Amino acid sequence: MKLYSNPASPFARKARIVVRELNLTKVVEEVNVPREGLGDAFRSINPLGKIPVLALKDGSTLFDSPVICEYLNDLGGGKFFPGRSLLRENSGHWRALTLQALGDGICDAAVARNVEVMRPKALQSEAAIQKYLNAVMVSLDVLEHTRFTAKITIGEITVACALGYLDFRLPELAWRETRPNLRDWYEKFAQYPAMKATWPVALA
Ligand SMILES: N[C@@H](CCC(=O)N[C@@H](CS)C(=O)NCC(=O)O)C(=O)O
Numbered sequence: 001m002k003l004y005s006n007p008a009s010p011f012a013r014k015a016r017i018v019v020r021e022l023n024l025t026k027v028v029e030e031v032n033v034p035r036e037g038l039g040d041a042f043r044s045i046n047p048l049g050k051i052p053v054l055a056l057k058d059g060s061t062l063f064d065s066p067v068i069c070e071y072l073n074d075l076g077g078g079k080f081f082p083g084r085s086l087l088r089e090n091s092g093h094w095r096a097l098t099l100q101a102l103g104d105g106i107c108d109a110a111v112a113r114n115v116e117v118m119r120p121k122a123l124q125s126e127a128a129i130q131k132y133l134n135a136v137m138v139s140l141d142v143l144e145h146t147r148f149t150a151k152i153t154i155g156e157i158t159v160a161c162a163l164g165y166l167d168f169r170l171p172e173l174a175w176r177e178t179r180p181n182l183r184d185w186y187e188k189f190a191q192y193p194a195m196k197a198t199w200p201v202a203l204a
Pocket of ligand 1: 052
C-alpha cells in the first residue's frame with residue numbers, strides 16, 4: 001500500500017511514526033507529494049486535495065490522518081488506540097482521541113496562521129492571525145497541565161508532531177519558556193527513533 005505524504009506535514013508524520021513503530025515499513029511505501037502536487041492536482045486521489053492518504057491494494061483510499069493511523073494500528077496489532085470504556089471516560093480511548101484532536105487542532109491553527117501571513121500585507125487580517133495564535137497558545141497551556149504517563153497513544157504521538165511542527169514553522173513562539181512540564185515531556189518523547197527518523201524537513 002502507498003502512503004502519500006511529505007516530510008513537512010505534521011499530519012502525515014503521525015502516520016509515518018505509526019508505520020515505523022509497528023514495523024510496517026515493508027508493507028507501506030511512502031510516496032512524496034511536493035507542495036505543487038497538492039490541492040487541485042491531488043483531488044483525483046483525495047477530493048480534499050490533502051495529504052496524508054493511504055491507498056490500499058484493493059484500490060480504495062483512506063484519509064484523513066486519524067483514520068489512516070487507526071487503520072495502520074489495527075493492521076500492525078498496535079495499542080495506540082486504547083479500548084473503549086464508559087467507566088473512565090477521561091482515560092483510555094476517549095482521552096487518546098481528544099488528545100489527538102487537540103494536537104491536530106494546533107496544527108490546523110498554525111497552518112491557517114501561516115497561510116494568512118503569506119498573503120499580501122494589505123489582504124492580511126490581524127484579527128484572524130491573532131485568533132489562530134490564541135488557539136495555539138491556549139491549547140499549549142492545556143497541554144502544560146495534562147498528565148502524561150509512559151503509555152503512548154495516538155494522542156501523545158499527535159501532540160509530539162504538533163510541537164515538532166511549531167518548532168519547525170513557528171520557532172518565535174518559544175512555547176517552552178512558560179511550559180516546563182510540556183518541555184520536559186517532549187524532550188524525552190523526541191528521542192524515540194521514529195520521531196528522529198521523521199524530523200520535519202522544509203520542502204524544496
Ligand atoms: N485533517 C487533515 C489535515 C491534512 C492537511 O491539512 N494536510 C496538508 C499538509 S500539512 C495539506 O495537504 N494541504 C494541502 C492543501 O490544503 O491544499 C488530516 O488530519 O489528515
